[in-house]
Amino acid sequence: MIEPVPPLDLAKGRRLLAAGKGFEAHEVWELQWKDLPHGPPRRALQGMIHLAVALEHHRRGSLRSAVGQWDKALDKLAHGLPWPGIDVERLLQAVSPCMTAARLGQSVALPDLSWLEAR
Numbered sequence: 024m025i026e027p028v029p030p031l032d033l034a035k036g037r038r039l040l041a042a043g044k045g046f047e048a049h050e051v052w053e054l055q056w057k058d059l060p061h062g063p064p065r066r067a068l069q070g071m072i073h074l075a076v077a078l079e080h081h082r083r084g085s086l087r088s089a090v091g092q093w094d095k096a097l098d099k100l101a102h103g104l105p106w107p108g109i110d111v112e113r114l115l116q117a118v119s120p121c122m123t124a125a126r127l128g129q130s131v132a133l134p135d136l137s138w139l140e141a142r
Contacts, residue, residue: 031055031068033108036075041139045079063105070099074114077122081133086125093122109139 032055039048052072059065077092096115103111117134124131 031059031064031106033071033104033106036071037109037139040075040078041136043078043082043133043136045075045077045082049075049079063102066099067102067104070096071104071109073099074118078118078133081121081125081130084130086128086130090122090126093118093125114139 033052036048036051039045039051049072052068052075056065056068056072059068073092073096077089077096080086080089080092100111100115114136117136121131121133
């Protein structure tokens with residue numbers, strides 16, 4: 024039997040991430056994550072939390088930590104999100120170049136994620 028996906032509001036975290044506030048997005052999503060039962064939806068939201076933290080580490084210049092969080096995000100977001108509101112494939116494609124550079128020890132500009140606001 025397939026478990027129903029609990030409703031979730033990603034909007035506030037999405038707006039914070041679009042504004043370059045990864046730490047704040049992580050905080051908002053973590054509050055919701057804690058209440059989700061174990062399973063794919065919880066894992067997917069944890070992936071978004073890792074992605075937000077990866078961007079925050081990168082913004083602060085901690086490239087090694089950014090890459091570690093990015094790798095966790097990729098693993099947990101492999102199947103996307105079970106909720107509408109965020110185009111995960113587009114988000115991962117946007118962030119990938121700066122994390123690829125970070126893996127090489129190079130700091131490049133973070134991607135413009137303002138398109139997340141448009142939802």
